Amino acid sequence: MDLILPDTNMLILGLADQQQYGEILKAWIIKNRLVFSPIVVAEFLIGANLQVAQNFNQLVQQFPVLPIDLETAKIAAHIRKTSFKKKKKLILPDCLIAAQCKIHNLTLATLNPKDFPKTTKLFTLPKV
Secondary structure, X not given: OOOEEEOHHHHHHHHOOOHHHHHHHHHHHXXXXXXXXXXXXXXXXXXXXXXXXXXXXXXXXXXXXXXXXXXXXXXXHHHHHHHHOOOOOOOHHHHHHHHHHHHHOOEEEEOOHHHOOOOOOEEEOOOO
């Protein structure tokens, strides 16, 4: 069973219990399939009020948070550098998330597949 790294947009909608996103997120929590990136944690907390941040912090403590180490940095740099040669330039935080997915063989749950390299294993969610 693949582990899932939820992108920030998935967490925002899932924790707000928006349409199918909340149900999908709950299923992953129950089945213990989540891992987090510190990038996603930071992005989520930027927009969270105090109560939402407290609830989110409790959730994050139940699952692994992956490190951004030297290997992750090197792979992210390669992904970003490669994107310069293409029409769509990827931003560094998304490259770091993609690198973590690659290293740990994770599936990324996102509403924005275009923000990540085509080589990233995705669980693509329809936008609301």
